[in-house]
Amino acid sequence: xxxxxxxxxxLALSSLAFGYSDSVVWSDNLVDNILGYDKEGSLHLGxxxxxxxxxxxxxxxxxxxxxxxxxxxxHYLIIGPMIFSHDRKKIYVFTLFNRIVHAIAGIxxxxxxxxxxxxxxATTFGGGEFVRICKDIHAxxxxxxxxxxxxxxxMWLRPMLPSSDDIKWMMIxxxxxxxxxxxxxxxxxxxxxxxxxxxxxxxxFLMIGTGVAMYxxxxxxxxxxxxxxxxxxxxxxxxxxHNVLGxxxxxxxxxxxxxxxFAIKGAIHSMINGYKExxxxxILHSSYYKELKEKGEA
Ligand code: HEM
Numbered sequence: 558x559x560x561x562x563x564x565x566x567x568l569a570l571s572s573l574a575f576g577y578s579d580s581v582v583w584s585d586n587l588v589d590n591i592l593g594y595d596k597e598g599s600l601h602l603g604x605x606x607x608x609x610x611x612x613x614x615x616x617x618x619x620x621x622x623x624x625x626x627x628x629x630x631x632h633y634l635i636i637g638p639m640i641f642s643h644d645r646k647k648i649y650v651f652t653l654f655n656r657i658v659h660a661i662a663g664i665x666x667x668x669x670x671x672x673x674x675x676x677x678x679a680t681t682f683g684g685g686e687f688v689r690i691c692k693d694i695h696a697x698x699x700x701x702x703x704x705x706x707x708x709x710x711x712m713w714l715r716p717m718l719p720s721s722d723d724i725k726w727m728m729i730x731x732x733x734x735x736x737x738x739x740x741x742x743x744x745x746x747x748x749x750x751x752x753x754x755x756x757x758x759x760x761x762f763l764m765i766g767t768g769v770a771m772y773x774x775x776x777x778x779x780x781x782x783x784x785x786x787x788x789x790x791x792x793x794x795x796x797x798x799h800n801v802l803g804x805x806x807x808x809x810x811x812x813x814x815x816x817x818x819f820a821i822k823g824a825i826h827s828m829i830n831g832y833k834e835x836x837x838x839x840i841l842h843s844s845y846y847k848e849l850k851e852k853g854e855a
Contacts, residue, residue, distance in 0.1 A: 647832035668698035723748035740843035
């Protein structure tokens with residue numbers, strides 16, 4: 558964007574010097590053509606890319622990073638956490654394999670998210686070596702994410718498929734707006750957990766693909782796609798998709814942490830030892846609890 562203004566300033570100076578003031582000289586199209594935004598590439602993404610990168614993404618990331626926790630802080634102060642009895646039976650819900658895969662994804666994200674944000678706000682952090690190291694950590698921890706995301710997708714694919722409970726769950730926002738212990742319509746996973754799963758896995762695959770494209774900028778595009786898109790537009794599209802999905806992933810990751818660490822007291826233990834409190838399953842996953850009862854497992 559800065560370069561655009563430099564070109565406009567140069568055009569203004571030249572029009573003063575050479576005495577012409579035709580409005581065509583000032584048109585955005587001319588400036589864009591000089592910058593080459595619209596010359597190559599079939600998608601003409603140049604202008605969208607520039608405006609999104611220079612004006613919108615940073616404030617949006619800032620808004621999500623501080624806005625989402627602020628909403629949860631208000632929720633915590635007004636409604637507070639759900640607390641379930643620890644005196645009843647415990648139900649084994651996550652196998653050791655589930656927990657190891659999840660732990661790898663967790664470690665990957667703890668590295669990927671802060672380093673991604675540092676790259677987004679690189680100028681605030683002074684750029685240079687520090688941001689370059691973060692870029693490398695971001696790329697290396699993606700390898701950890703790749704290792705976890707394939708088994709996570711396969712191990713939870715079936716219980717994450719949509720069910721009629723999901724609409725009912727969304728209508729009452731999962732019962733999180735009050736502290737009553739009314740049974741919430743949900744199977745092994747509720748609609749909120751399913752959204753997170755699909756975003757983290759399918760969205761995760763897209764994040765990986767677009768991230769790899771940006772990391773290796775100089776690859777042979779024709780191996781991947783036909784010549785219908787130029788290399789520069791492919792990279793612009795990758796950056797836009799990566800950032801839009803990144804916003805959603807950041808928002809749901811913060812939600813996931815709030816739900817598992819703060820909103821449901823003790824929920825984090827289920828991902829450590831595999832067991833959930835029976836009352837928690839009975840209330841928050843009432844359809845699953847019914848199934849377990851029918852099978853005599855609860
Ligand atoms: C690093 C911090 C993380 C913590 C503390 C955490 C915690 C938890 C906990 C406690 C559960 C069980 C929730 C329940 O059923 O009551 C869970 C489930 C799950 N986690 Fe995480 N998690 C983290 C990172 C991640 C990451 C990075 C991913 C995906 C890439 C992920 C994906 C899932 C999924 C799909 C489930 C099952 C559905 C759900 O409960 O949302 N988690 N996590």
